[in-house]
Amino acid sequence: MADLTTDFVGIKSPNPFWLASAPPTDKEYNVRRAFEAGWGGVVWKTLGAEGPPVVNVNGPRYGAIYGADRRLLGLNNIELITDRPLEVNLEEMANVKADYPDRALIASIMVPCEEKEWKAILPRVAETGCDGIELNFGCPHGMSERGMGSAVGQVPEYIEMVTRWCKQYYDRPVIVKLTPNITDIRYPARAAHNGGADAVSLINTVSSITSVNLDTMSPEPSIDGQGSHGGYCGPAVKPIALNMVAEIARDPETRGLPISGIGGVTTWRDAAEFLALGAGNVQVCTAAMTYGFRVVQEMASGLSQWMDEKGITSVDEVVGRATPNVTDWQFLNLNYIAKAKINEDLCIKCGRCYAACEDTSHQAIAMSEDRTFSVIDEECVACNLCVNVCPVEECITMEKMPNGATDPRTGKVVDDTYSNWTSHPNNPAATAAE
Amino acid sequence: MANSRLTPGVVAQRLGDQDYSRNFADKDPLLDTHEAAVAADRCYFCHDAPCVTACPTDIDIPMFIREIQTGNPQAAARTILEQNILGGMCARVCPTEQLCEEKCVREVAEGKPVEIGRLQRYATDTLMSADVHPFTRGAATGKKVAVVGAGPAGLSAAHRLAMKGHDVVIFDAREKPGGLNEYGIATYKTADNFAQREVDWLMQIGGITIETGKALGGDLTLDGLRGDYDAVFLAIGLAGVNALRAEGEEKTHVTDAVDFIAALRQAGDFGSVPVGRDVVVIGGGMTAVDAAVQSKLLGAEHVTMVYRRGRDAMSASEYEQDHAASKGVRIITGAAPLRLHGNGAVAEIEFAYTEAGPDGLTLTDNTFRLKADQVFKAIGQTLDGVPAGLELTGRKISVTGAGRTSLTGVWAGGDCAAGGDDLTVTAVAEGRDAAEDIHATLMGG
Ligand SMILES: Cc1cc2nc3c(=O)[nH]c(=O)nc-3n(C[C@H](O)[C@H](O)[C@H](O)COP(=O)(O)OP(=O)(O)OC[C@H]3O[C@@H](n4cnc5c(N)ncnc54)[C@H](O)[C@@H]3O)c2cc1C
Ligand SMILES: Cc1cc2nc3c(=O)[nH]c(=O)nc-3n(C[C@H](O)[C@H](O)[C@H](O)COP(=O)(O)O)c2cc1C
Ligand code: SF4
Numbered sequence: 001m002a003d004l005t006t007d008f009v010g011i012k013s014p015n016p017f018w019l020a021s022a023p024p025t026d027k028e029y030n031v032r033r034a035f036e037a038g039w040g041g042v043v044w045k046t047l048g049a050e051g052p053p054v055v056n057v058n059g060p061r062y063g064a065i066y067g068a069d070r071r072l073l074g075l076n077n078i079e080l081i082t083d084r085p086l087e088v089n090l091e092e093m094a095n096v097k098a099d100y101p102d103r104a105l106i107a108s109i110m111v112p113c114e115e116k117e118w119k120a121i122l123p124r125v126a127e128t129g130c131d132g133i134e135l136n137f138g139c140p141h142g143m144s145e146r147g148m149g150s151a152v153g154q155v156p157e158y159i160e161m162v163t164r165w166c167k168q169y170y171d172r173p174v175i176v177k178l179t180p181n182i183t184d185i186r187y188p189a190r191a192a193h194n195g196g197a198d199a200v201s202l203i204n205t206v207s208s209i210t211s212v213n214l215d216t217m218s219p220e221p222s223i224d225g226q227g228s229h230g231g232y233c234g235p236a237v238k239p240i241a242l243n244m245v246a247e248i249a250r251d252p253e254t255r256g257l258p259i260s261g262i263g264g265v266t267t268w269r270d271a272a273e274f275l276a277l278g279a280g281n282v283q284v285c286t287a288a289m290t291y292g293f294r295v296v297q298e299m300a301s302g303l304s305q306w307m308d309e310k311g312i313t314s315v316d317e318v319v320g321r322a323t324p325n326v327t328d329w330q331f332l333n334l335n336y337i338a339k340a341k342i343n344e345d346l347c348i349k350c351g352r353c354y355a356a357c358e359d360t361s362h363q364a365i366a367m368s369e370d371r372t373f374s375v376i377d378e379e380c381v382a383c384n385l386c387v388n389v390c391p392v393e394e395c396i397t398m399e400k401m402p403n404g405a406t407d408p409r410t411g412k413v414v415d416d417t418y419s420n421w422t423s424h425p426n427n428p429a430a431t432a433a434e
Numbered sequence: 435m436a437n438s439r440l441t442p443g444v445v446a447q448r449l450g451d452q453d454y455s456r457n458f459a460d461k462d463p464l465l466d467t468h469e470a471a472v473a474a475d476r477c478y479f480c481h482d483a484p485c486v487t488a489c490p491t492d493i494d495i496p497m498f499i500r501e502i503q504t505g506n507p508q509a510a511a512r513t514i515l516e517q518n519i520l521g522g523m524c525a526r527v528c529p530t531e532q533l534c535e536e537k538c539v540r541e542v543a544e545g546k547p548v549e550i551g552r553l554q555r556y557a558t559d560t561l562m563s564a565d566v567h568p569f570t571r572g573a574a575t576g577k578k579v580a581v582v583g584a585g586p587a588g589l590s591a592a593h594r595l596a597m598k599g600h601d602v603v604i605f606d607a608r609e610k611p612g613g614l615n616e617y618g619i620a621t622y623k624t625a626d627n628f629a630q631r632e633v634d635w636l637m638q639i640g641g642i643t644i645e646t647g648k649a650l651g652g653d654l655t656l657d658g659l660r661g662d663y664d665a666v667f668l669a670i671g672l673a674g675v676n677a678l679r680a681e682g683e684e685k686t687h688v689t690d691a692v693d694f695i696a697a698l699r700q701a702g703d704f705g706s707v708p709v710g711r712d713v714v715v716i717g718g719g720m721t722a723v724d725a726a727v728q729s730k731l732l733g734a735e736h737v738t739m740v741y742r743r744g745r746d747a748m749s750a751s752e753y754e755q756d757h758a759a760s761k762g763v764r765i766i767t768g769a770a771p772l773r774l775h776g777n778g779a780v781a782e783i784e785f786a787y788t789e790a791g792p793d794g795l796t797l798t799d800n801t802f803r804l805k806a807d808q809v810f811k812a813i814g815q816t817l818d819g820v821p822a823g824l825e826l827t828g829r830k831i832s833v834t835g836a837g838r839t840s841l842t843g844v845w846a847g848g849d850c851a852a853g854g855d856d857l858t859v860t861a862v863a864e865g866r867d868a869a870e871d872i873h874a875t876l877m878g879g
Contacts, residue, residue, distance in 0.1 A: 298509075306506070
């Protein structure tokens, strides 16, 4: 079995699976059980400043999006940071850390954007013995209305300023948690980097309304007939998170900045994908909230099995393996030519590929009297839509055309040499081909 | 095809080769990857799942199904085999409709459980066909354990003991290891020589020697084993059979169902196994069903199972009964055999209907006769050849805790030990638990 031990910014944990700051990490009882179930670390539910804690709504805080058979695909919440007193949380954190020295324990913090507030809380957090802190600049609801959370995360200057304070008043690793509710994730990441952050973590939740009740005309979740936008998470947000992780991993200004990947991690495979795109570990919230703490066991066994099969012996070796393959559109090889191919033996003759291509794409699929479906190479642009809508795995595949063959659509001979948009004749700004 | 279904008497070659291969082919073939994905997707990953509680070996079912969902059948297999080293056989033979699948929340809610057994087979077959043995032996302890009986209980105990670093010798009276996996289970449940393949796979752990053709009571004595080994595990199953106690039982072609089944399992060529035109099987358990169904599959024209009590009391599950019916077996309940007629060979068998009263079952005057040129007795197996000095409970070896018998240093499990159902999976669980207890005892002192 491959070794899953992880060293993330100097913080060691037996595996790369941490619980994200959220209800699963809101108290000692949960965190102890999480560690017993096998989680490598936790980011404690976000702490607020000293004084009366925030209050949550007393009605539903979650809304959900389902797939077939009521599989939960997306969760939305309007919960705030911890609503338990600061002292209670700090004491519990110290207890847990003392009993689980081999697990990572991170304090998530969100206090108003004033130096004195941060200066006040940091030493108290340090006393718990936790391994580092995470600055919650991400929460998109409630706290943002009070000038915290994503209200800070959306202003790179604030991020940099607060990160600097933290580096000044706290001597262990500082992780900055980013909000996805922004147009270009590289700016807040750069700000964190410039402020001296040891790492960034992302994503926090995506602003959303899950649904509208058409009888009451209230958005869901509904509190006494009204709703508020909440934060979306779970499997549905993974593609958004993966892209943001990759953007930061390959940005020349932040390249090498450690990343904790968050957003929709549900299985070992999701985790491996985050790692491959450059995350040094992953954090999980919705999967644990949907299936319980035991899901980590599948994540660990699956990742280790996969690593064994690939001959990979440490998590570090996975990190960033796919990053070099993420590029800009303009650098994609335009001489790579493929055609869809339908395997008639596997085809169940549903005709979904035909409907998709005929109605909405390139009229490149032919249908015979006896419902045999075949690709018309003269029309096929290899868009992949038929593959995506086909219910049978591997039934439709994309086949690369060999060097020297003639593409019947364009009449051009396939040339295996790499060539991209930057040198394409149709590009007004084209440079000469190398 | 020298004969046909209509040929009178007990003869071989009633069907063509193709019929035999079709009839005895794998009953529930391996799921393909897509089918497994769809089946696995139905699991809810229940908390403290009822299916796990219902499994005698406590396999973490939601976890292994989740591992299949995430495209990792080998990890799933490991999850299964950690609890049940014969998970491959159990996936084929467990009456899941009475165990895990009966308790599946989707069975309760929709009458359609997650197909746990078939998913288990998907995982274990994937691992075994990759020829991976996911366990390694612990450091050698220098302790020696004798296991008597190479059936599921003995094999399970031996594997666990070997894993713990003990040296194990398994003795078995028969020619091949496997116990009823090899000599009893219906052919179509364990096609393609699976029983022996599984034993070979299990032996990859190392540290286990199997000595076949060695019987306790024959070459071996319990005292001798106790002297030569640090511990003894008895897993001798039920080698005896109950007598019918009906007049004419000694007539030709009146035999024990288990012998017929064993011969069928060992026949390289199904066409060589003789079967009657009119077969009557007496009994209501899994053995009776298997004898009846397999007689039909061999080409018998009429096969009737007769059980003395009502349908509810039959130990063959409803699923097994339906399976028999679907193969054309007629099931008569509430009738017991009185006498067998025939001149030398059996020709007819006479039954009386029974009545359940306060004093138990009584025969009524209402009788009927069935034509029968072959009769199989399947009215239960019994413990046979148990060494003197062991206390019994009823007709089985008494055990306390994890299989401790009344003699120190001697454990027992599987069908020969009191308690638990007579099922492959129960034998595996008892073998495993006894091994853990033996280990704790040997290492504790
Ligand atoms: C026809 C039939 C069909 C069945 N079908 C199913 C099924 O579909 N599903 C299911 O779960 N269960 C089924 N069972 C029950 C299941 O096979 C048994 O519960 C299980 O095999 C018990 O395992 P065991 O290891 O205790 O004994 P066995 O499998 O009986 O093994 C005992 C071993 O001990 C050996 N032995 C016996 N006496 C001695 C001796 N004196 N010295 C040395 N060795 C000895 C025997 O040769 C044998 O190999 C069936 C049983 C029968 C008879
Ligand atoms: C109910 C709920 C409460 C959350 N509270 C916090 C919080 O207090 N602090 C924080 O940094 N993130 C919070 N999050 C965001 C999660 O930590 C995580 O970033 C997000 O859910 C994406 O991961 P996931 O797809 O695995 O759920 C919360 C999420 C949920 C669902
Ligand atoms: S999960 Fe259900 S029972 Fe538990 S607090 Fe929420 S609403 Fe109440």
